[in-house]
Amino acid sequence: MENEVGRSLNNAEKIDSVKLAEIEKGKPPISVDLAYASEPWWYDARGFLILTFAYRSTLPAQLRLFSQNISDNHLEVAIGSGTLLNLCLLWRRIHNQTWKHIVGFDYSSQMLSGAVKRFKKDSRIQLFKEDAANLPWADCSFDSANVANSLHSFPELEKSLGEIYRVLKPGATLAGNCLLNPGKVWVLDRISTWINHWGMRKGILHRPYERQEVKEKLVGAGFLIQKEVVRGNCYDFIVRKVKP
């Protein structure tokens, strides 16, 4: 039986590399394109430095958080170049955990082009160019969602959380993390602050948050907090949608 997800996906625009190029043809670059103008490989190298010095988190911690929250009907929010998702899927393969269907989206064509290349041979992964603040899918479409390293980049955080909540089914979980204002740790907080200011100037960081602020925004969107932990300058969480 084709479910709501199947129907809404057919109505949305599936992206492959040809479609992506067509959508972008002749359009003047907008601020998103300029902010994410780097090549996907450079994004990955830079991302590792940002993870270590601004988030003060580690890749294994991220893999543990996100690879556990991939259902058979999963939404990967702001997938970027797909590097982290790819590692999560490798992690699941190593731990004999299967998955069936993943929908991923991002609003930057440059970032999405990396994911399109990476997953072009896997028909279980569908990619879309979408804004988290305005999703095309029907209410209650997905059983799980991950939003990795992205909440602090969203220009419209409340609206985006509201949209993620809407497209999740009751009982579905959302795993995510959010960059916090650096805590006072010797010279490390100055390095984090410097990287954050650079990120905000470049347009890839909206702003870092306080832990309580993020929690209130998640609860305000309707989510129930299931797990939360602060690691370095990162607030990691798993939340659940309880009501329809």
Ligand SMILES: C[S@@+](CC[C@H](N)C(=O)[O-])C[C@H]1O[C@@H](n2cnc3c(N)ncnc32)[C@H](O)[C@@H]1O
């Ligand atoms: C730091 S990257 C994280 C990418 C990936 N999740 C990862 O962990 O490697 C942040 C991503 O958020 C995307 N992004 C920011 N605001 C967005 C929005 N409103 N809608 C969709 N994607 C957005 C950017 O284009 C970028 O790819």
